[in-house]
Amino acid sequence: MIVTEAKSFVLVAAMITGFRRVLVAACAGCTAVCGVGGERQAGELADALRLHARLRGEVLDTEVRGVTRQCEPEFVAELAPAVARAEAVLTLGCGVGAQFLAEHYPGVPVLPGVNTRFAGGLAAPGVWEERCRLCGDCVLYLTGGVCPRTRCAKGIMNGPCGGAAGGLCEVGNATPCAWLLIWERLERLGRTGTLDEIGPPPDWSGAQAGPRRSGKGGGVE
Amino acid sequence: MTGVSGLARVLEAGRFAVTCEVGPPKGADVRGLAAKAAMLKGFVDAANVTDCQTAVVRLSSVAAGVHLAAAGLEPVVQMTARDRNRIAVQSDLLGAYSLGVRNVLCLTGDHQKFGNHPGAKGVFDLDSVQMVDVVRRLGDPGLFQCGEPVDGEPPVFFVGAVENPCAEPVELRVRRLDKKVRAGARFLQTQCVYDLDRFRRFMGLVRTRGLHERAHILAGVAPLKSARMARFMRDAVAGVYVPDAVVARMETAADPAAEGVALCVEQIAALREIEGVAGVHIMAVAWEKIVPEIVCRSGLYPRPAADQR
Ligand code: SF4
Ligand code: SF4
Numbered sequence: 089m090i091v092t093e094a095k096s097f098v099l100v101a102a103m104i105t106g107f108r109r110v111l112v113a114a115c116a117g118c119t120a121v122c123g124v125g126g127e128r129q130a131g132e133l134a135d136a137l138r139l140h141a142r143l144r145g146e147v148l149d150t151e152v153r154g155v156t157r158q159c160e161p162e163f164v165a166e167l168a169p170a171v172a173r174a175e176a177v178l179t180l181g182c183g184v185g186a187q188f189l190a191e192h193y194p195g196v197p198v199l200p201g202v203n204t205r206f207a208g209g210l211a212a213p214g215v216w217e218e219r220c221r222l223c224g225d226c227v228l229y230l231t232g233g234v235c236p237r238t239r240c241a242k243g244i245m246n247g248p249c250g251g252a253a254g255g256l257c258e259v260g261n262a263t264p265c266a267w268l269l270i271w272e273r274l275e276r277l278g279r280t281g282t283l284d285e286i287g288p289p290p291d292w293s294g295a296q297a298g299p300r301r302s303g304k305g306g307g308v309e
Numbered sequence: 310m311t312g313v314s315g316l317a318r319v320l321e322a323g324r325f326a327v328t329c330e331v332g333p334p335k336g337a338d339v340r341g342l343a344a345k346a347a348m349l350k351g352f353v354d355a356a357n358v359t360d361c362q363t364a365v366v367r368l369s370s371v372a373a374g375v376h377l378a379a380a381g382l383e384p385v386v387q388m389t390a391r392d393r394n395r396i397a398v399q400s401d402l403l404g405a406y407s408l409g410v411r412n413v414l415c416l417t418g419d420h421q422k423f424g425n426h427p428g429a430k431g432v433f434d435l436d437s438v439q440m441v442d443v444v445r446r447l448g449d450p451g452l453f454q455c456g457e458p459v460d461g462e463p464p465v466f467f468v469g470a471v472e473n474p475c476a477e478p479v480e481l482r483v484r485r486l487d488k489k490v491r492a493g494a495r496f497l498q499t500q501c502v503y504d505l506d507r508f509r510r511f512m513g514l515v516r517t518r519g520l521h522e523r524a525h526i527l528a529g530v531a532p533l534k535s536a537r538m539a540r541f542m543r544d545a546v547a548g549v550y551v552p553d554a555v556v557a558r559m560e561t562a563a564d565p566a567a568e569g570v571a572l573c574v575e576q577i578a579a580l581r582e583i584e585g586v587a588g589v590h591i592m593a594v595a596w597e598k599i600v601p602e603i604v605c606r607s608g609l610y611p612r613p614a615a616d617q618r
Contacts, residue, residue, distance in 0.1 A: 241420055242391075244436035246488060248481070249417040250473045250500060253547035259420050271481050283481070286488050289395060289439050289454070 089209060090118040090182045091216040092125060092202040100133070101140050103199045104178055108147050110137070111174035112201070113167060113189065114154035115181035122216065124202050125180030127154040133180070133201065158185025164192045171196055224295050230282050232273035237290070239266035245287030314411035314467035315383045316355040319588075319613055320496060320525040325581060326588030327609050328385060328498065328527060329600045330357045333373035335365070342373060345597050346380030352601040354612055355383040355412055357498070357590070361392065364424025371405045378409055385469065386410050389418025394434035395443065395454050402444060406464035414469040414498065415440040437470060438488050444468050445493025470494040474511035474528075475504055476548040483514040490524045497524050498590040501531035503542070504550040505579055512583050521585030528580045531592040532599055533569035536560040570603060577607045 104110050112130045119125025134150035141148035153170045155163040158181030167189070171177060176197045179186045183204035190198040211217035221238045227245070228235060237243045241259040247267030251258025257265045274280045294300060319326045329352075331345050349356055356377060360370040367373075374384030386405055388398065402413065417437040421429045435443060443454045444466055451463030470489040472482055486497065497520075502508045508528065515521055533539045539559040543551035555572065562568035573591075580586050589607075593599050604610050 242417060242431060242433040242436070244390075244417060244433055246436045246438035246485065248476075248485075249437070250471065250476070251420065251547050253476060258547050259422055268478075268481075271478065280484075284484060284488065286438055286442060286492055289435050292434075 089121060089207070089216070090184070091205045091208045091218070092119045092122050092180075092182050093205055094124045094129075094133075095201055095203055097133075097136065097140075100178065100199075100201055101137060104137065104148075104176060105146075107174075107176040107197075109149045109151070109173065109175045110134075111167070111170050111177045112137075112150055112152045113158065113170075113177055113179040113181065113185075114152065115158040115179070115185050116154055117157045117159070117181070117185075119180055119182055119185075119202055125182075127152060130154065130180050133178075158182075158188055161188065161192060164188050167193075222295075223290065224300060225291060227287075230285075230287065231270045232277065232279070234266055234270045234273060236266050236270065239264075239269070245290070313465075314355075316385065316412055317467040317495070319354045322613070324613055325609065326525070326527060327353045327591065327604055327612065328355050328357060328588065329353045329591045329597065330359060330594060331373070331377065331382075331597060332359050332362060332594060333368035333370060335367050337368065339368065339373070339376045342368075342376050343380045346377045346382040348598060349600055350381045351612060352604045352610060353382075353591070354588075355385050357385040357387055357414060360387040360389045360416070360418070361424070363419050364391065364421045364426070364429075366425060371401055371408070371410065374405065374410050375408045383412070384410060385412040385414050387414045387416060388440070389416045390433050390435045390437060390440055391418030391421060391431050394432050398435060398440060398443060399447060399453055402447060402466070403459075403464060406466065411467055412469065413444055413466045414471065415444060415494075416471055438485070438492050441468055441470050441489050441494045442492040449493075467495055468493050469496040469498060471498050471500065473500040473548045474502060475500065475507045475550045479507070479511050480514060483511065483518060483520070486515065486520060487518055490520050495524055496527060496587075498527045499529040500548060501529040501542075501592055502576065502580070503555050504552050505576070507550055508580075509583060512585050516585050521587070525587040526585055527588040527590040528583075528586050529590045529592055530573050530576050530580070531594075532573040532596065532603060533559055533565070534596060535565045535569075536562075538569075570599060570606070573603055574606045577603070577609075 112134045114127040114130035115125050130152045134152050138148050151170055155166050157163050171193050178199050178201045179189055180201045186200045206218035207220045208216045208218040218238055223237050241257050248265050252265035255268050257263045334341055358370045358373040361367050370386050374386040377384045415437050421431045445468055446452050448463050448465035451459045472486045536559040539556045542549050559565050577589050591600055
């Protein structure tokens with residue numbers, strides 16, 4: 089899942105200052121699951137923004153609309169009548185949703201109401217943790233199902249580095265050293281032999297040459 | 310410093326080697342470096358120049374190494390993976406070789422969050438094992454990481470790496486060391502050792518794999534200057550194990566600095582007895598002036614003269 093966090097209210101209020109009619113666009117996908125971008129949160133944010141504007145003697149009208157997913161043009165198109173009534177769109181979709189909105193509606197400013205953080209999952213109640221950097225060249229088969237690119241602070245392929253101590257990574261925050269996790273898991277599976285291979289440097293050529301593309305079930309390139 | 314590495318010649322002749330560490334200045338004034346070189350020259354076979362250690366910006370390790378060499382002290386240029394991608398690593402190494410540098414020590418590098426630019430992007434395009442492989446390949450068979458040949462005489466470095474002999478699980482450390490040796494590391498300097506029993510266990514595993522016969526292992530020591538430093542090393546430095554007895558000895562000493570030196574000399578004597586230890590690496594950060602005394606009291610002075618190496 090794409091994990092998002094609400095931007096600070098002060099910043100959001102500043103972003104929409106000067107617009108008299110704002111569409112707050114919710115998304116029922118990942119951001120709704122994160123509790124920041126669903127229709128309910130969009131409604132609450134719209135109420136707070138109107139109150140904030142009124143207290144400052146400004147005029148603000150809001151409209152709240154949600155779609156199934158902002159990362160699909162078909163759903164984005166459903167917003168057309170509401171967008172036509174607005175001077176600006178404040179979206180609670182992730183960065184992908186915000187860009188799809190901007191592309192579809194070139195005539196209206198699209199403002200992000202959330203910060204798009206990472207691809208992760210629910211690690212503890214109410215806590216999402218990053219698990220994948222979307223590198224495009226998955227090495228989990230070598231590393232016991234623990235991603236070194238994401239969970240090692242240095243993203244190295246031949247760890248652990250000298251900073252690992254007591255099972256923890258040198259960066260602190262009680263983060264386990266990914267390479268110690270990898271070692272433990274492979275040991276349990278009787279597959280530590282893969283750790284004796286010298287893991288090659290990653291190939292970034294696919295991931296760093298503009299946006300990547302993919303077709304259903306396989307690449308388009 | 311032209312030709313081959315003097316450090317390599319000392320080690321390959323089977324002489325017990327001594328290296329130390331010199332931190333480059335946090336500025337462009339290199340007079341202090343020249344002074345340190347003059348002080349250490351003749352007492353050590355080579356001096357490591359650190360590469361923006363703890364991610365704090367300092368004079369480049371390649372430049373500092375060249376300054377040391379000019380002052381008569383052979384450098385081991387440290388290179389971390391933190392700040393350079395594979396293009397920069399190779400380019401900087403060609404530059405270092407062209408300036409006479411022959412010893413390179415490959416490290417992953419401390420995380421940038423610990424330094425004075427915590428917002429910097431950590432590169433880590435290569436890790437230390439991969440970097441050893443890249444440096445070795447530049448010289449033999451003379452190829453860049455991409456596979457293209459290096460023009461002209463290939464830069465053959467004396468390639469080194471590090472390992473932490475005390476960190477758990479020790480077996481994993483030794484397996485990783487094995488990878489570094491297979492990648493081409495010819496000398497290995499260890500994190501500083503205070504816990505000799507742990508270190509002996511590490512060396513036992515090293516000998517089982519025969520790594521001491523394929524690479525020269527220099528045990529790291531770091532003289533303690535005060536009881537506070539001993540406690541700090543024990544409690545706050547990841548991967549360093551200081552036994553409580555050592556801390557207690559520093560705490561009760563009338564002259565802690567002298568006690569720290571005595572302890573270091575004893576440690577060196579004990580390390581020399583361990584089969585497979587080919588030398589010591591003395592890390593006296595910001596206390597470089599104590600190195601000659603430690604070397605002399607350890608009976609390691611004089612060093613083999615450059616022309617006899
Ligand atoms: S290696 Fe890690 S970052 Fe790459 S695809 Fe697999 S889980 Fe994601
Ligand atoms: S301590 Fe472990 S997780 Fe942290 S940077 Fe080093 S190898 Fe990676």
